[in-house]
């Protein structure tokens with residue numbers, strides 16, 4: 001199993017009040033599996049992705065990712081996990097503004113010491129970003145940034161890709177097209193995908209769909225057996 005979450009409970013605080021967002025949550029994600037995570041705004045989807053990525057400390061319960069017990073891991077081990085095994089596409093894309101698109105695309109793969117020029121060329125071609133390679137991120141549209149962020153994540157060949165689907169200024173139909181392409185690419189690379197999405201159309205393309213509600217996960221659809 002690539003990810004095992006057991007009895008995870010998590011609280012957030014606004015300084016005065018503490019609120020439970022995840023409540024005895026358990027789930028598993030297999031190698032190569034594509035899971036959609038849905039749920040109302042503010043229900044805790046990003047928090048769950050951050051916990052799986054080791055970006056927030058686990059308060060209660062356990063998460064194991066690629067054999068690493070996150071609640072027992074130190075910062076060095078967590079950082080190695082993120083560098084070697086995880087790809088993360090944040091809502092704001094987090095492209096490096098001082099680097100050209102070409103260097104952004106190669107950035108994570110270089111960090112992981114896993115740059116394969118033939119793969120990065122293929123991703124650049126398939127995502128249609130060749131004409132953007134000499135540009136800087138602040139000159140790109142939201143959809144272009146999304147495609148560059150996908151290329152950067154997949155060039156590093158992660159075992160698990162965590163993606164927080166952008167809800168901002170992207171045209172829904174184009175965004176759905178790019179996400180469909182992302183799913184095709186992760187399947188061809190045998191990468192597991194856990195993606196937050198608000199689109200039922202996108203969710204239907206995944207193996208499983210979970211809804212996060214009242215701190216718990218409800219399995220809505222399970223397609224991989226079919």
Ligand SMILES: Nc1ncnc2c1ncn2[C@@H]1O[C@H](COP(=O)(O)OP(=O)(O)OP(=O)(O)O)[C@@H](O)[C@H]1O
Nearest residue numbers: 012013014021039040041042043044045046047048
């Ligand atoms: N660092 C933090 N400190 C305090 N509260 C936080 C923090 N991060 C998130 N929250 C709160 O935790 C709750 C869950 O936030 P989260 O971003 O995980 O929701 P979400 O389901 O991803 O929402 P959206 O779909 O709008 O992106 C929200 O009420 C948010 O305000």
